Amino acid sequence: MSAEGKKPRYMLVFGGLAALTAIEVAVAFMGFERRVTVMILIGLAVWKALLVAMYFMHLKWETRALKILAAVPFLPAAIMIIVVLMEKF
Amino acid sequence: MTSHSVDAGASRYEPTTFKVKDKKLGMWIFLASEVMFFTGLIGSYIILRWGAATPWPVPGEVLNVPITAGNTFLLICSSVTMVKAFAAIEDGNQKMLKVWLLATAIIGACFVGVQAYEYTELVHHGFLPSSGLYGSTFFTMTGFHGFHVTVGVLCLLWVAIKAFRGGYTQADHQGVEIIGLYWHFVDLVWIILFTIVYLI
């Protein structure tokens, strides 16, 4: 697997992750409305997670089949959480 | 159905569908199961918190956010050193492979150290697994993540030792790649955990 142009990207991704982390911490204490805060934080966390998966774990350059394999468990995971949340304990 | 031609759809040494060799494919499959494992823990947390009769402590009330934010940054750094180790051996650079691998292991160990310190502080202040649902969920989730990090550090040391013995080449360095995948995954889980447990 060739490494052209990939090394610089790692540091860029690192910068992005660091920045996003700082933003997250700031947002958590900014006192937005609860629902807004939660949505922003989850969004930022997912963005960071995707950066790690796509660039550090090389998913971006793998076959579609492997991308699907990586994504597959999130479906039953989501089903479990969403369905049980509907229990409204 | 007579056929005179051989339909060689899958050659033994050329993996087709995923175009990924056995060990790497096995690691991805293992990580899929780990997603489900953490879903069990984190999902339960979400469910218990959503339905909790008593309000949950606000971020920062019980837990030390600044220190853990720093710890999060540390773990991200270790992911970078890990990917640099992989890039090094892809280029055939044995020296940097060893340097970056050791760096990753050391930073990972620091992460665990900071977490252990955090735990002792919390316990001193009377916050235990038996401190209601908050304590139960906090210690179980972060504890098992920390356990995964610790196992990762041990594996990293193993890989580093093999690297020092010249066990990896530019042509064959599967071990580095797969410990890398595991390590990034552990970082990924922490990204989610940190947000949910410390910030929300």
Added chain:
Amino acid sequence: MATMASEPTGIPVRVEEHPQSFIRKYIFSTDHKVIGIQFLFTCLFFLLIGGLLAVMLRFQLGFPGAALPGGDLLPDTMAPDGIILPEFYNSLVTMHGTFMVFFAIMPLLVGVYANYLIPVQIGTHDMAFPRLNMISYWMFLVSGLVMLSSFWVIGGASAAGWTQYAPLSASPEASGVSTGQILWILSIAIFGFSSLLGSINYITTVINQRAPGMTWFRLPLVIWALFITAILGLLAIPVLTAALIMLLFDQTLGTTFFLPTEGGQPLLWQHLFWFFGHPEVYILILPAMGFVSEIISNGSRKPIFGYKSMVFAIIAIAFLGFIVWGHHMFQSGMNPALGMSFMISTLIIAVPSAIKVFNWMGTIWGGSIRFHTPMLFAVGFVMLFAIGGFSGIFMASSPVDIYIHDTYFIVAHIHYVLFGGSLFAIYGAIYYWFPKMFGRLINETAGRIHFFLTFVLFNLVFFPMHGLGMEGMMRRIYDPSQYEHLADIQDTNTLITWAAIGLFISGLYFGVLFFWSLFRGKPAPDNPWEATTMEWTLPSPPQHGNWKELPTVYHGPFEYSHPDVEKDWLSQNERPDVVSPAHH
């Protein structure tokens, strides 16, 4: 060897160091065939334990308060003067379910046959990760021994049902069982990890190590079933592991996940357990369906009817299996709207199973049927699984389930699908692959006797339970004669107990037959059943590494009665134009 009309692929099998010592060859072996056989012997032992536990609990139900024969050997904490105590009865019920599900049926289906068959049926020399495979077996053995040891600790074995509902399972104060409960949890956690290693191996091997020409839609249905089962296990078992950890912490660390006094949610345990538990029951049936497809096709000398629809049915069952778990919880007090959606998804999942039943019938129809012992068990499977499926339709409807939940109607269903279904298929598989595994034949007449005894006695034990359930006999009760509404039907319980004792004895008969045949069975040829999958082109038993050179696959796995060939079957790695062409 049978007609070898395959072109050599020129791909040599990787040369491996061949272990010579007895220990490396048979005890700590990484050869998938040895591991499969290790699983077989271990599981037959656990099957015996599970059966013994069943006989004991049936004795109490059939003759409430009577002294169990040989019961004075048991300690007073279990059965003073041989009379089973209620607490011990609860342990019997719990451990019967636990041993049967986790240590007998599941590993007999997967641990034995995934290990043994995957490499030889797809055309490779071993699993992708042979050492992980070995670890998987030894972890399994350890987990079984841990479970067995729980009988001998203070407080006895777990008594919270194999489903371990909280708070009974989470709180020693509630159950009176502490160490035994912890051992149960640890045992199943270790088991889960063993299973996980197995799944990773099976999935990677099937994806990456198919022989040239073995495309996805040329795979035997056994492989499809085992592959999809491995995926189910991969995704479902970790959730159980997480739940077990939380349960263990509730028991030991004072956490309160499932304990309501401190804000915990007992219902959360049920959701987590059944989120695992429902895919688990499909793990328990899909491989059995794979075996049955193989055997029925072979016994009918016809290709399986609707191969592709069989594959899609397996996939549909697996997928739908993730969204039906709530049907175990209709009576738990969960959100009724959720109950309705689970009811709908559960009724839908009957469809792919029914498709499979019709396809088996379509396979047998017009076939040139050979009633060898495996075929008897396979056909028995179809009949009994269908009955179990019918009762499932009743239970799927939540209004009906209000009445029959937690009664013996459910017990009947469970056993029709797990025994009449899975275990019959396992017996069929054992008879079918015994010649390949051990190089010996099991006497056909003796096998037929086993089948008929099992079939008749099984129905005598479990069919009446449908009626008992409708009459209101609840599950897991200690003494049915205490209940006024059950007094009239106590005789049925006694009859069932006698039949159960007979069923256990027929199981012992099978054990004797199995071991006798190991040493005294007639030597087996390579392909006694004249079957088409590739393991039958290897010697019985195959050598270490299976093939000297990997085979080439030319067609699908069910080429029976091929029009261009004189003999009535074609192995997957035989070319029809080269092998004894038919004279038209």
